[in-house]
Amino acid sequence: xxxxxxxxxxxxxxxxxxxxxxxxxxxxxxxxxxxxxxxxxxxxxxxxxxxxxxxxxxxxxxxxxxxxxxxxxxxxxxxxxxxxxxxxxxxxxxxxxxxxxxxxxxxxxxxxxxxxxxxxxxxxxxxxxxxxxxxxxxxxxxxxxxxxxxxxxxxxxxxxxxxxxxxxxxxxxxxxxxxxxxxxxxxxxxxxxxxxxxxxxxxxxxxxxxxxxxxxxxxxxxxxxxxxxxxxxxxxxxxxxxxxxxxxxxxxxxxxxxxxxxxxxxxxxxxxxxxxxxxxxxxxxxxxxxxxxxxxxxxxxxxxxxxxxxxxxxxxxxxxxxxxxxxxxxxxxxx
Ligand code: PBG
Numbered sequence: 158x159x160x161x162x163x164x165x166x167x168x169x170x171x172x173x174x175x176x177x178x179x180x181x182x183x184x185x186x187x188x189x190x191x192x193x194x195x196x197x198x199x200x201x202x203x204x205x206x207x208x209x210x211x212x213x214x215x216x217x218x219x220x221x222x223x224x225x226x227x228x229x230x231x232x233x234x235x236x237x238x239x240x241x242x243x244x245x246x247x248x249x250x251x252x253x254x255x256x257x258x259x260x261x262x263x264x265x266x267x268x269x270x271x272x273x274x275x276x277x278x279x280x281x282x283x284x285x286x287x288x289x290x291x292x293x294x295x296x297x298x299x300x301x302x303x304x305x306x307x308x309x310x311x312x313x314x315x316x317x318x319x320x321x322x323x324x325x326x327x328x329x330x331x332x333x334x335x336x337x338x339x340x341x342x343x344x345x346x347x348x349x350x351x352x353x354x355x356x357x358x359x360x361x362x363x364x365x366x367x368x369x370x371x372x373x374x375x376x377x378x379x380x381x382x383x384x385x386x387x388x389x390x391x392x393x394x395x396x397x398x399x400x401x402x403x404x405x406x407x408x409x410x411x412x413x414x415x416x417x418x419x420x421x422x423x424x425x426x427x428x429x430x431x432x433x434x435x436x437x438x439x440x441x442x443x444x445x446x447x448x449x450x451x452x453x454x455x456x457x458x459x460x461x462x463x464x465x466x467x468x469x470x471x472x473x474x475x476x477x478x479x480x481x482x483x484x485x486x487x488x489x490x491x492x
Contacts, residue, residue, distance in 0.1 A: 181492060186468040188461065190234040190487050194280060194434070195480035198371045199223045199266045200243040211367035212439055213446045215478055217243050220266045224273045231276040233484035237325065239280040239476060240266050243373050244287045252296060253288040257313035263287075264321035271322035280325035280354065281318040283311050283339070292369075292378030294330040294385065302384055308335050312342040319348040327411075329356040331385040340406030354434060355407035358395035358421055361386035364414045364440030371439065395421045396428055403431060411476075414438040416463060419470040426471030435467050436476040457486060 162168040198217040206216040242262040284294040295307035369375040413436040449456035
């Protein structure tokens with residue numbers, strides 16, 4: 158900052174805060190419904206839902222219910238819904254073949270939502286963990302998560318998701334070389350307009366715990382994900398990963414988790430000026446809901462304040478389990 162404010166009392170910052178109209182006038186960042194991506198969990202069955210204990214208010218939904226949820230989200234003006242499947246443990250294998258089955262749960266859900274709800278874009282997740290008997294995002298051989306063989310599997314998975322109608326492919330696996338391979342796979346299969354939102358800077362975080370309950374990966378996971386997800390102490394590495402993924406054909410990039418990594422969002426946006434998103438992950442949601450549920454925090458206010466923080470940090474949008482609740486408040490004129 159080169160300009161120093163006038164000395165008191167010429168400068169009184171409280172003048173501009175004295176009325177809500179003036180506060181609105183000088184507000185630099187705002188949250189809108191257009192900023193929201195809603196992650197949902199799908200499961201097999203019909204007209205059924207299962208509460209996820211570690212994520213109060215969130216349920217796994219059967220496809221028919223997911224279609225209704227998508228209709229509701231579209232009605233609220235949410236632009237994107239993101240699908241995560243709860244895969245029957247009996248379908249999990251070492252090589253994760255279910256991941257690229259054109260009729261797997263995720264692809265059936267995509268088709269059903271696509272057919273019934275034209276007014277919402279669909280994002281799907283690319284990583285092997287829901288299908289992996291080991292719970293890892295990549296194929297495990299002799300205790301090692303093998304990179305290049307995993308990338309081949311991810312390309313098959315990507316093309317199957319695009320064929321089902323996914324508008325945004327979200328690789329969350331953190332293998333090296335995946336974006337270039339996936340982009341080539343999409344081009345080769347005729348999906349020139351399928352976008353990639355790369356989980357470019359995904360940290361090896363303990364805030365993913367409730368999500369792993371939701372997709373049924375907690376029990377399966379052996380060890381941790383530190384050989385492929387980033388060390389929480391790094392930010393320069395995040396910039397190198399973003400540069401790499403953009404060069405390989407990503408349309409958008411993500412930082413994950415969100416609230417503990419807003420510094421990374423800020424650095425990414427300033428350096429690259431590309432569409433930048435953050436994932437307010439399951440543990441962040443659980444943490445807020447726990448305090449809200451105890452009456453320790455005002456739910457509406459902390460939800461909106463936490464989401465506005467992402468905008469201030471430079472994000473163009475946020476993946477958040479609060480999306481419908483936040484959209485309702487915004488549509489009701491929340492400021
Ligand atoms: C799987 C994946 C994870 C999340 C999104 N995709 C979990 C993980 O990497 O273990 C986490 C989302 C959340 O915690 O809300 N690749």
